[in-house]
Amino acid sequence: MSRLRALGILTVMALAACDPVDPPLQTSPRPLAAPVRPERAVLAQGPSEESRALRRYYSRLEQSLKSDGLLRTDSGEADAPFTAAELARNFERIALFSEYTQVGGRYVAQESRAQLRRWERPVRVELHFGASVPEATRRTDTARIQAYVARLSSVTGHPISVVNQAGNYHIFVASVDEQRGLGPQISAVEPGLSRSTVREITSLDRSTYCAVYASSSSDRPNAYVSAIAFVRSEHPDLFRLSCYHEEIAQGLGLANDSPDVRPSIFNDDEEFALLTRHDELLLRILYDRRLRVGISDEEARPIIRQIAAELVGTGPA
Numbered sequence: 001m002s003r004l005r006a007l008g009i010l011t012v013m014a015l016a017a018c019d020p021v022d023p024p025l026q027t028s029p030r031p032l033a034a035p036v037r038p039e040r041a042v043l044a045q046g047p048s049e050e051s052r053a054l055r056r057y058y059s060r061l062e063q064s065l066k067s068d069g070l071l072r073t074d075s076g077e078a079d080a081p082f083t084a085a086e087l088a089r090n091f092e093r094i095a096l097f098s099e100y101t102q103v104g105g106r107y108v109a110q111e112s113r114a115q116l117r118r119w120e121r122p123v124r125v126e127l128h129f130g131a132s133v134p135e136a137t138r139r140t141d142t143a144r145i146q147a148y149v150a151r152l153s154s155v156t157g158h159p160i161s162v163v164n165q166a167g168n169y170h171i172f173v174a175s176v177d178e179q180r181g182l183g184p185q186i187s188a189v190e191p192g193l194s195r196s197t198v199r200e201i202t203s204l205d206r207s208t209y210c211a212v213y214a215s216s217s218s219d220r221p222n223a224y225v226s227a228i229a230f231v232r233s234e235h236p237d238l239f240r241l242s243c244y245h246e247e248i249a250q251g252l253g254l255a256n257d258s259p260d261v262r263p264s265i266f267n268d269d270e271e272f273a274l275l276t277r278h279d280e281l282l283l284r285i286l287y288d289r290r291l292r293v294g295i296s297d298e299e300a301r302p303i304i305r306q307i308a309a310e311l312v313g314t315g316p317a
Helices: 040-045 049-067 084-095 135-156 183-189 195-201 237-250 277-286 297-312
Strands: 097-103 106-113 123-129 160-163 169-174 210-217 220-232
Touching (some): 049 237, 084 277, 084 297, 135 160, 135 277, 169 183, 169 237, 183 195, 195 210, 220 237, 277 297
Parallel strands (some): 123 169
Antiparallel strands (some): 097 106, 210 220
């Protein structure tokens, strides 16, 4: 398998249903995880050989990447400084292009230009853990995601929180055994998804470590109103955390990956596992009020350059 990581499958599906009214943001000291309910047979039999093999495979992969100096958890700025011009260029590549294009009802890796996309309403992240996820892992991951979401809200200035119900950004953490039975749960929280998209999520193969599908309404195709993310429970700790970092951030509107963007998690070479300061600045640009949902790259370019200059200055960051 190549090291290319099929992350950030970001799509825009037009939803015919009316947008729900946002409930008040919720906070709670207890774990905010709604469990996935897999088939009884999966629970009774325990993990399949396929699931156990995936766990071994991803564990070896993580160790291999780390031994090669990848999956870094530092900011990368010591050896990858960037200028305001580079930050602006990187933003255009990540935010104003799409990594995937819908062809015949399926999403294929085909880059295309796009208008600026982001959320206008509060983002409410709801977690759904499969029975394969131990209780201790649920508590740890919930705390990590809560801290990360708080960081993203601070960076963007946009309301983002973890809730225990009425979410509009649903993260399913499940094994391959549970993945195949997720269709009803996914459709229940996102009834606007097509059958083909639900089928795609429930049949992603091992080369897709995790994925996110963001949706918009038909009248405002660039304003996200909901998202579905899938993360494999077979992943070892850092791999799983890396999935949370990239998928949640991509689901906010940074839809593309590029081999030329560094230091960043939006790069399929696996160099960085966690959101970097460079990536925080991309998010700050994305949610800057001087940019608007649906703006084209031509109109946005001088604004992006101005914001990047304010954030970085004239020299390297």
